[in-house]
Amino acid sequence: MQLLSFKERVLIFLAERDAFTNSLKMTTPMLSKYLGTSQQSASRLLIQLEKEGFIERRIVGRTSYVKITEKGLSQLREVYLSLKAIFERPVNITLEGRVFTGLGEGAYYISLPGYAKQIEEKLGFRAYPGTLNISLLSRDSIENRHLLQRLAPIEIHGFRDEKRTYGGAKAIKAVLNDTEDVAILFVERTQYDNSVLEVIAEPYLRGKLGLKDGDKVKLTVVIPPSTFFENFTKTKAPAQPPVT
Amino acid sequence: MQLLSFKERVLIFLAERDAFTNSLKMTTPMLSKYLGTSQQSASRLLIQLEKEGFIERRIVGRTSYVKITEKGLSQLREVYLSLKAIFERPVNITLEGRVFTGLGEGAYYISLPGYAKQIEEKLGFRAYPGTLNISLLSRDSIENRHLLQRLAPIEIHGFRDEKRTYGGAKAIKAVLNDTEDVAILFVERTQYDNSVLEVIAEPYLRGKLGLKDGDKVKLTVVIPPSTFFENFTKTKAPAQPPVT
DNA sequence: ATTACTATTTCCCGAGTAA
DNA sequence: TTTACTCGGGAAATAGTAA
Secondary structure, three states, X not given: OOOOOHHHHHHHHHHHOOOOXXXXXXXXXXXXXXXXXXXXXXXXXXXXXXXXXXXXXXXEOOEEEEEEOHHHHHHHHHHHHHHHHHHOOOEEEEEEEEEEOOOOHHHHHHHOHHHHHHHHHHHOOOOOOOOEEEEEOOHHHHHHHHXXXXXXXXXXXXXXXXXXXXXXXXXXXXXXXXXXXXXEEEEOOOOOOOOEEEEEEOOOHHHHHOOOOOOEEEEEEEEOHHHHHHHHOOOOOOOOOOOO | OOOOOHHHXXXXXXXXXXXXXXXXXXXXXXXXXXXXXXXXXXXXXXXXXXXXXXXXXXXXXXXXXXXXXXXXXXXXXXXXXXXHHHHOOOEEEEEEEEEEOOOOHHHHHHHOHHHHHHHHHHHOOOOOOOOEEEEEOOHHHHHHHHHHHHHOOEEEXXXXXXXXXXXXXXXXXXXXXXXXXXXXXXXXXXXXXXXXXXXXXXOOHHHHHOOOOOOEEEEEEEEOHHXXXXXXXXXXXXXXXXXX
């Protein structure tokens, strides 16, 4: 049930209270209450941590004081550094799929000034009129597609003319086959299901890369750690009381 | 012996390998080898982690793939954030002691141009000619004195004239009784033992604060987290093989 | 109050093994 | 090859209690 070990929780408890420079007054009953364990276990824990050199205890009169040692703090910091390496590193998201020929609508939409102008402004390139359709292969790729749709930061707004309305889309920059700068387009009203990706770029990708239907391609997206983890790891909502 | 729990180690193992966006191929024998435990325990671990919703497993053919769930990553991130709060926060070091009258040498030394000039340059104030001597009270304060001596960033160099040599010192800025900007001086060749602090400041502190011998005073030093933890937590040296 | 011993129970680990 | 079951032994947690 509990992810952290008792030892870790004690060291974190102490470190949070600056107990590496200021000895902390502490009793085994209060520690046991904090940890949700028995007084006996709290006692044993402190004895063990002391034996392992992670903490120091000193009894003054009838109150005892606890302090983390350099060794204890180092251990905790090593855990911190390994977690930091995980959570402060850009996240690489990879999608794999095969090229296929769609309905050819992409070309029409992208050449509409209502879209073309936004694409040029927000993505920084004049898109070749046409989308490269990719049918995703693995479950991971499909799940990552959902993730990217959530994270896509570029909004392409819908608009309307005399005849009809044109839906909006979201986009995110990516790299195709480790070389080509492209953007993945998440179209609001699409005729494709979510195992399909639509990619746009400045050059005619099929031509430039010699891609044919069925060819395997790889898309890579790099997300800054802050963006990724703040979106992906939602702190659990406080328990909702059932409606009566 | 081991600070982290098995569950934590598995989640870190997976997170380090990007197994939140890319399912990781993994067998129980290889996990057990990595953890230093049995194959049976590795199997049980994965079953439990899955039951708790921290990981997802999928068997494709005869190979199984493991992925951290959002919940699992959130849990790990919560641990990270609580450690980050510890290791990315300025460290307050407090020393308590009582004022006492020393040998009066401080006044002489501080007024020597060889010292006075350096103090003004490096500390940014003209020191009142005299030191406030503080006899430290608690064991923590004495230990913190050693710590500060190690961390003191300002070097006051020794020098010599025709008659004799004058030793060097280190200094660090501090706050006395929450109000006065002062500096603690760690003199190389001092006649005091290490339960004594010498403090200098621009004003005549005894006068300004109405301090008499025996009065309790508090010194506070704020250390940036990087400085503190990089000095205080030395990564343990690799085990040295015994000489044969 | 405390802390920490001993006894009992509970839980975890790994050997053996089936699928 | 895998994974994961049962089961026996041992470690860890709690209860009871002394100091």
